[in-house]
Amino acid sequence: MKTGIVFFQESQNLGDDIQTYAASQLVPNPVFIEREQLNKIETPGKAIISGWFMHNPENFPPSDKINPLFISFHGKSSVINDTHYSYFKKHEPIGCRDYNTLKLFQSIGIKAYFSGCATLTLNPPETVKDRTEEIIIVDLLRNNYTASYRNFVKANLIPEELKDKVSYFSHSMPDLPSKSIDDRMELVKNVLIRYSKAKLVITSLIHCALPCIAMGTPVVFVDFGFDKSAIKRDRFKGIIDIMNIYDKIEAPLANRNIIHTTLRVLHFHKLLKHKVKPLPLSLFNTNEHHNSLDSELRDTLKLRVNEFINPQTS
Secondary structure, three states: OOOEEEEOOOOOEHHHHHHHHHHHOOOOOOEEEEHHHHHHOOOOEEEEEEEEEOOOHHHOOOOOOEEEEEEEEEEOOOOOOHHHHHHHHHHOOEEEOOHHHHHHHHHOOOOEEEOOOHHHHOOOOOOOOOOOOOEEEEOOOOOOOOHHHHHHHHHHHOOHHHOOOEEEEOOEOOOHHHOOHHHHHHHHHHHHHHHHHOOEEEEOOHHHHHHHHHHOOOEEEEOOOOOOOHHHHOOOOOOHHHOOEEOOOOOOOOOOOHHHHHHHHOOHHHHOHHHOOOOOHHHHHOOOOOOOHHHHHHHHHHHHHHHHHOHHHO
């Protein structure tokens, strides 16, 4: 088997495929292997094990036929635990996508480090000579809100004078599982071309913001609607530290408690349009400035993967 990279066939989230696409750009002629069936691999070979793990923890760890590089890895205690200590010990150090995953490994005595996400290694799919004037709003609210509430907030957050200048896009794609992996990678490529040329991207998705950072596209991560408890934000720490964050959104009935949830389902928010504070115009003139951390993470990720694939050149 050539070097494998993981994908998740049943995902309806384009962000998962963007992570796979990023890995595919680091590995020459990769083989795509299903994330939830790594334990069934019978052909010996190397594999880059990155992304979120996993819906079926009973299928972990991967087959012993796989020689893995764990990098940009995010996992829960259902996978990162004493039961799998010997397996992880054999393949340490583990590159972790976020600080919470790092702490989980450290808590069971496994060497690990913060690698960031593989999407930070993305280059624009084609040369960007001139940016467009497109301002793209990508999933400003998560899908755990009703469609009615998402559309209500989205419609009223955009300043009136900019409403005809923005376009909307979503990473939520119910038909994604029916597509072939080749079609999915082509779709990702086309989306990244669009992002790479945009004047500005505003999003609440990690795997929209990080690719934009990597490609030099001005991007604002809107931290709104996420559960504020630490356990529900375990994917964030470390990753969002390199983002341009806006978290001052004011919208009615936005809390995740039972009262607000019930009122949203009953469409009471539609009576409170005046309570939505539009995004400031200054936000739409963002000129991205990154600190050196994203460059350091990008270089380290590329180096680790290259050393793994081509140990004779390291």
